[in-house]
Amino acid sequence: MSRDIDYGNLMHTAMRGLIRTVLLDIADKGLPGNHHFFITFDTDHPDAELADWLSDRYPGEMTVVMQHWFDNLDVGEDGFAITLNFGDAPEPLYIPYDAIKTFVDPSVEFGLRFEAADEETDTDAAAPVSVEDLVSEPEDDAKPDAEVVSLDSFRK
Template sequence: MAQEPPAHDQMHYEAMAQEALRGVIKAALKRAASPEGLPGAHHFYITFKTEAPGVSGPVDLLSKYPDEMTIVLQHQYWDLAPGETFFSVTLKFGGQPKRVSVPYAAVTRFYDPSVQFLLQFEASAAPTDPGAEDHPDEPEAEPGPPADPAEKVVSLDQFRKK
């Protein structure tokens, strides 16, 4: 007896599931933006496509990361504003405060290493550059989830007061 191929998903369940999981990010950021801030040791590594529609920030910063960028929300972030479709935050890069705005749809990875919680999302249709080289002058991040070699991680560790 031959099996019939699965029917075409006209409900788009995968897209609905991705959107629902991005709601987890929005809820976590809303909690981090509350007056109590991040509870305990929680902190977030958020990776996003820098060329995705709606991503905004200083051109010099985004041009250093032509594919993806990872930001860390832990001790030094300001004016975190999680909206319905995007979030904005001010972070220091090279000692200078810079504001970035990121649509939740541009997020490809959300990781809270304090509890080993990871959400990964389908990458956009933009191809990645497997030959991208690392820049030795960029700050290093503490170990996180397995990452592609082309990924650039921005860590705020060097800017923290000890």
């Protein structure tokens, strides 16, 4: 009986754990310095929770920004809850980690893109990518090509 090491799934789990660790720190101490996050997630994920008007406006995916104002950040094992401001209307969201498509902190040029499973491998893959490829306005429907970069470039 032969088995393979499922590197794609291991990377997927590790990178989502990194996001959880970062959010736990933010929940405890707040956002330091100029750090802020662009988080794109699948609005159709069965465990994602958002107002009907938001899911109607952003079918399939939505990018949220954690920067100047957010409230009620509650980081759990499988996802996080947060209240964000949409046109002066606070709205609670629940975003499962496995619904996240991209996570970007442009202040330090850090970004992750989570690729969907394909039929051949049946696993998810996560890869660090160029921040410029990931950061766009939340309403922008353009899908830039990803450029894989080495994590070494982010180490000091």
